[in-house]
Amino acid sequence: MTVVVWLAIGVLGAAVVTSLWQIRSASDAASAAVVGDLIFFSGVAMLVLVSIERESAAVVDAVMLASLLGVLATVALARIITRGRR
Amino acid sequence: MTTLVHLVAALPVAGPITPEAAEPALEGAAAVVVTAVAAVLVLLGAVWVLLSAIAMHRVGDALSRVNALGPATGVGIPWIVIGAWLHNLTVHAFSWIDVVKVAITLGALLIVSSVASNVLARAAIMSGAEMDPATSPNDLLDEPPSPR
Numbered sequence: 001m002t003v004v005v006w007l008a009i010g011v012l013g014a015a016v017v018t019s020l021w022q023i024r025s026a027s028d029a030a031s032a033a034v035v036g037d038l039i040f041f042s043g044v045a046m047l048v049l050v051s052i053e054r055e056s057a058a059v060v061d062a063v064m065l066a067s068l069l070g071v072l073a074t075v076a077l078a079r080i081i082t083r084g085r086r
Numbered sequence: 087m088t089t090l091v092h093l094v095a096a097l098p099v100a101g102p103i104t105p106e107a108a109e110p111a112l113e114g115a116a117a118v119v120v121t122a123v124a125a126v127l128v129l130l131g132a133v134w135v136l137l138s139a140i141a142m143h144r145v146g147d148a149l150s151r152v153n154a155l156g157p158a159t160g161v162g163i164p165w166i167v168i169g170a171w172l173h174n175l176t177v178h179a180f181s182w183i184d185v186v187k188v189a190i191t192l193g194a195l196l197i198v199s200s201v202a203s204n205v206l207a208r209a210a211i212m213s214g215a216e217m218d219p220a221t222s223p224n225d226l227l228d229e230p231p232s233p234r
Binding site (some may be wrong): 001004005007008009011012014015016018019022027028029030031033034035037038042043044045048049051052059060064065067068070071074075077078079081082083084085 | 132158166202208215
């Protein structure tokens with residue numbers, strides 16, 4: 001299982017690098033915000049994989065909170081893009 | 087000082103961990119099968135996230151990128167979470183608390199992130215980001231049809 005976990009972390013790392021490259025060449029702020037969202041969720045997935053590797057219960061709670069409250073970051077970015085207009 | 091010693095002596099002592107509580111929920115052949123399923127789910131889930139990242143390169147505008155986020159939050163990460171829970175069954179005892187936590191996480195990924203994507207897509211349109219000219223219908227920007 002350890003090999004699989006590190007393989008999956010590698011795949012997610014490739015996704016993060018691809019996304020960072022995408023942000024570098026993003027034409028508008030909205031695209032950068034969406035790609036940033038994908039990086040956030042890749043980080044959440046990496047946390048899950050770390051919880052498999054470490055067999056820790058605290059990481060599961062962290063993942064639950066991250067998926068519940070990640071919406072705040074997205075909504076904040078959305079408000080920034082529209083300069084506060086709804 | 088003696089009061090303190092008495093106080094400490096009166097504190098409840100944690101009992102020994104009973105063997106049943108420490109035993110994993112699944113053992114033997116069942117554990118092997120479940121571990122294999124968990125490994126496949128975790129790997130394919132990561133591949134879904136990577137596919138989502140590649141799709142963001144291939145599409146042209148911000149609105150399509152919001153759509154391209156769907157496979158990651160809707161399929162990839164739920165698969166990874168389910169795989170982690172299945173693997174947890176082969177290591178720890180079954181607990182309903184974990185089931186509730188996994189259910190809340192899956193619900194949040196499917197529902198909360200959908201709402202967040204909707205807000206972000208609306209913001210992308212309102213901010214005047216470039217859009218594929220074929221985007222139709224577009225009620226946010228189009229003039230409302232005149233009543234006949």
